[in-house]
Amino acid sequence: MIYWKIFLAFFIPGIVGYGGGPASIPLVENEVVDRYEWLSIQEFSEVLALGNALPGPIATKMAGYIGFHQGGVIGAIVGVFATVAPSLILMIVLLSILYKFKDSPKVKRMTLLIRPTIAVLLGVMAYQFFQTSYEGAGWLQTAFLVGVSLLLLEKWKVHPAFVIIGALGYGAMFLG
16 A cells, blocks of 8 residues: 555656646655655655755655655655656657657658757767767777777677767776
């Protein structure tokens, strides 16, 4: 029963909390402090401060912590899943609608208009990555990592996850 309560405590704010994590904080507080009385206001404030101090979405960090506090590891998993479930469900529904109408001229035109925007955004992101890498590691290290990554991805068809892990390992060993 505790897992169902954890699920509801984070799923309901996820559905009605328009505006993301910060907008759903009062709703989560209502569930955890007032409704289920798992935390006091002081404890909730401390969890909120901890969540703000760590990188990433605040709602999932709070759900993981409070879920773990109430139901252990499974409670943490249930809390995090309940937080992301509304977005996940909406995304699946919208993608199924888009897939249903994929041959529509309007959808094709929309896709054609979105592609250049995505290309520009990816180009800006790649430039910022290169600039940060150049400033942090120098041009020689950056060129080496780009060259090796390109060979691994294109010539030897290594999975991108392994290339990223390798680059992280290289950075930790030689650049850290």
